[in-house]
Amino acid sequence: MEIHVITDGVQTVKEIIKKILMIHEEVDFLHIREKKKSASEVMEIVSALLENGVSRDKIIINDRLDVVQLQQLSNIHLPGNSFSIQTVKEFMPSLKIGRSVHTLEEAIASEKAGADYLMFGHLFATKSKAKLPPRGVELLEDICRSVSIPVIAIGGIVPETVSKLSNIKLGGMAIMSYVMASDNPSFALQQIKESLLEVEKNEQTL
Numbered sequence: 001m002e003i004h005v006i007t008d009g010v011q012t013v014k015e016i017i018k019k020i021l022m023i024h025e026e027v028d029f030l031h032i033r034e035k036k037k038s039a040s041e042v043m044e045i046v047s048a049l050l051e052n053g054v055s056r057d058k059i060i061i062n063d064r065l066d067v068v069q070l071q072q073l074s075n076i077h078l079p080g081n082s083f084s085i086q087t088v089k090e091f092m093p094s095l096k097i098g099r100s101v102h103t104l105e106e107a108i109a110s111e112k113a114g115a116d117y118l119m120f121g122h123l124f125a126t127k128s129k130a131k132l133p134p135r136g137v138e139l140l141e142d143i144c145r146s147v148s149i150p151v152i153a154i155g156g157i158v159p160e161t162v163s164k165l166s167n168i169k170l171g172g173m174a175i176m177s178y179v180m181a182s183d184n185p186s187f188a189l190q191q192i193k194e195s196l197l198e199v200e201k202n203e204q205t206l
């Protein structure tokens, strides 16, 4: 199962770089989601990561296709209000495209439009999406059964909730605040991974 860590939009450029450099070897993807930062700030983050040995293919950029192009990256994540999947596919066919989805219908349509993976949330209650009710594991399971591209679960994933993802055909999980808001992101990530190992061990013995 893939582990994605996603930036929480509230830290400084320096803090983001520092924290990501602490964990990049331990994750499959680093998703830079900085909606309030300028293009030059997002560029600065990506440049620092690349200069410090972060694998180019691990970086996913949320929405900023300009940064993806200028840094010659390979992954874009499209939130609901972003470019259409078809437009990105047409102009940049080699990009891997992720799409946020919140309903079964959106998931099916996004796969049909050519998305390479889906991100579904928010799964559990989380301060990061305090105003909306969580969408829950049942809908996640429905989506996982209905599409053949990987589905990444997001929202409220902490060591205590990981076990609720047991026996779901999941592509991965994305963790934002539990890792990025921690003073010790490596330790936080390690806790998530330990919970995941426990879940996988139990699944094998079922």
Ligand SMILES: Cc1nc(C(=O)O)sc1CCOP(=O)(O)O
Pocket (backbone or CB within 6 Å): 006, 100, 101, 119, 120, 121, 122, 123, 125, 126, 127, 128, 129, 154, 155, 156, 157, 174, 175, 176, 177, 178
């Ligand atoms: C950034 C984001 N997108 C979501 C979606 O539902 O698409 S939920 C979410 C926040 C996830 O935060 P945390 O790991 O801090 O609970």
